[in-house]
Amino acid sequence: MRGFGNNKSKNKRIKGIQSKINKEEIIEKALQYHSNGDIAKASKYYQFFINQGFKDHRVFLNCAEILKDLGRLKEAEIWIRRAIELKPDYELAYNNLGNILSSKNNFKEAEICFRKVITLNPDLTKAYVNLSNLPYSKVNNFWQKKLFSESFLKNKSKNDQLNIYFARANILHKKSNYKESARCLKLANQLKILLYPSNSEAIISKSELLLLESDKLDFVRQKETNYPQNIFIVGMPRSGTTLLESIISMNHKVIDLGEINILERSFNKWKENKMIIDLADLYMQTINKKIQPNITTNKWLYNYQYAGIISKQIPNSKIIHCYRNPLDNILSIYRANFAKGNEYSSSLIDCAKVYLNQEAVMSKYKKRFKKKIYDLNYNLLVTNPEKEIKSLISWLGWEWEDQYLSPHLNPRSVSTASNVQVRSPINSKSIDGWKNYKEMLEPAIKVITQNKNQDFKY
Numbered sequence: 134m135r136g137f138g139n140n141k142s143k144n145k146r147i148k149g150i151q152s153k154i155n156k157e158e159i160i161e162k163a164l165q166y167h168s169n170g171d172i173a174k175a176s177k178y179y180q181f182f183i184n185q186g187f188k189d190h191r192v193f194l195n196c197a198e199i200l201k202d203l204g205r206l207k208e209a210e211i212w213i214r215r216a217i218e219l220k221p222d223y224e225l226a227y228n229n230l231g232n233i234l235s236s237k238n239n240f241k242e243a244e245i246c247f248r249k250v251i252t253l254n255p256d257l258t259k260a261y262v263n264l265s266n267l268p269y270s271k272v273n274n275f276w277q278k279k280l281f282s283e284s285f286l287k288n289k290s291k292n293d294q295l296n297i298y299f300a301r302a303n304i305l306h307k308k309s310n311y312k313e314s315a316r317c318l319k320l321a322n323q324l325k326i327l328l329y330p331s332n333s334e335a336i337i338s339k340s341e342l343l344l345l346e347s348d349k350l351d352f353v354r355q356k357e358t359n360y361p362q363n364i365f366i367v368g369m370p371r372s373g374t375t376l377l378e379s380i381i382s383m384n385h386k387v388i389d390l391g392e393i394n395i396l397e398r399s400f401n402k403w404k405e406n407k408m409i410i411d412l413a414d415l416y417m418q419t420i421n422k423k424i425q426p427n428i429t430t431n432k433w434l435y436n437y438q439y440a441g442i443i444s445k446q447i448p449n450s451k452i453i454h455c456y457r458n459p460l461d462n463i464l465s466i467y468r469a470n471f472a473k474g475n476e477y478s479s480s481l482i483d484c485a486k487v488y489l490n491q492e493a494v495m496s497k498y499k500k501r502f503k504k505k506i507y508d509l510n511y512n513l514l515v516t517n518p519e520k521e522i523k524s525l526i527s528w529l530g531w532e533w534e535d536q537y538l539s540p541h542l543n544p545r546s547v548s549t550a551s552n553v554q555v556r557s558p559i560n561s562k563s564i565d566g567w568k569n570y571k572e573m574l575e576p577a578i579k580v581i582t583q584n585k586n587q588d589f590k591y
Contacts, residue, residue: 194216194229197212201232209233247264295470302317311569318570331476344497350441360413370471373514384531440454452502455509485576489580515561
């Protein structure tokens with residue numbers, strides 16, 4: 134999918150789609166593929182629909198979401214606004230536009246969008262969560278009164294209820310009412326784990342299997358100079374990886390690939406092809422479809438599971454492992470209300486287990502590939518940024534520039550849960566925040582302190 138509405142492809146027929154199919158049949162097929170997760174086929178139908186000159190707000194909305202997931206936020210915003218032009222009272226479009234604007238650091242307009250959603254549909258709970266995550270204005274907070282009203286939870290689905298509790302927890306946290314925030318967090322995550330069971334066992338099992346698989350592989354022998362510098366930022370969610378990527382991408386030669394699972398897709402293709410083609414070549418082919426970079430950063434966090442494979446198979450690769458105080462990390466994960474792929478985040482015990490497994494696996498990789506992996510302690514980074522950033526830049530082999538100390542000025546788009554925090558100058562406000570939630574965190578504390586390899590005192 135190169136972009137919706139491309140004039141060059143306007144007269145081309147997509148294989149398997151007959152021109153005689155009417156507008157509604159095309160939409161139905163596209164939406165069906167989209168809901169089933171077959172984005173490639175859905176995209177073809179959307180493209181065909183648009184190329185026929187048809188217009189539909191649902192198609193424009195979904196096209197925007199696909200573009201957003203690909204990191205093409207400017208294009209995504211254009212299509213969202215087209216959806217709104219067709220349907221001015223389209224609350225989902227305003228909600229999604231707010232998310233895009235927030236990713237682009239336009240918090241004021243994002244807030245306007247989310248308030249518009251609530252005006253159009255006071256029961257769309259996603260908008261309350263999105264507002265609660267913003268540095269929202271304190272003027273005319275009618276939506277907070279609605280959110281905290283006793284009647285708001287009545288006749289709501291479990292999904293809506295968990296959104297309400299997460300939104301309440303965020304607001305209470307900002308007001309330093311940690312006891313009530315903890316109560317809401319528990320209720321939110323209890324509901325969430327019933328709907329989306331934890332995937333901790335699958336993540337831990339995969340880590341162990343890939344560790345064994347990496348041991349069987351040989352080092353590739355290609356010259357490092359044939360490849361650009363490939364930097365992999367790994368670690369747990371909410372461990373400072375977004376801040377790190379903002380620091381590194383202040384270098385104008387860096388292309389940040391974002392949080393897209395490119396390496397794993399290349400690895401699976403490599404296995405399917407029985408390793409005939411080099412994994413490094415497959416990976417670079419995927420990247421070079423769009424760009425010819427000098428340096429790339431890949432922030433798919435669970436690449437820590439592939440650290441051994443990266444070290445052996447991707448020439449000129451460097452891995453930066455971000456880590457922080459385990460309880461600060463676990464609290465941040467528990468508060469984040471992640472989407473798919475992080476279902477363990479709703480269990481404090483499972484958060485602790487995944488954290489410990491990640492630490493154990495990375496410890497083994499660091500012993501085997503000392504020169505390839507850099508340790509970045511988030512607490513040290515935010516308390517003494519100049520020292521830590523200079524050390525990192527030196528390890529990368531780059532020349533020092535003062536701009537690395539001002540990542541909040543980085544104009545890049547940020548689509549992760551850290552998009553608000555990363556827009557502020559480096560600070561240590563989040564250090565030891567877990568102490569405000571100590572009672573709630575007792576299950577995680579028990580798991581962490583019972584682990585002999587984790588030196589943790591509180």
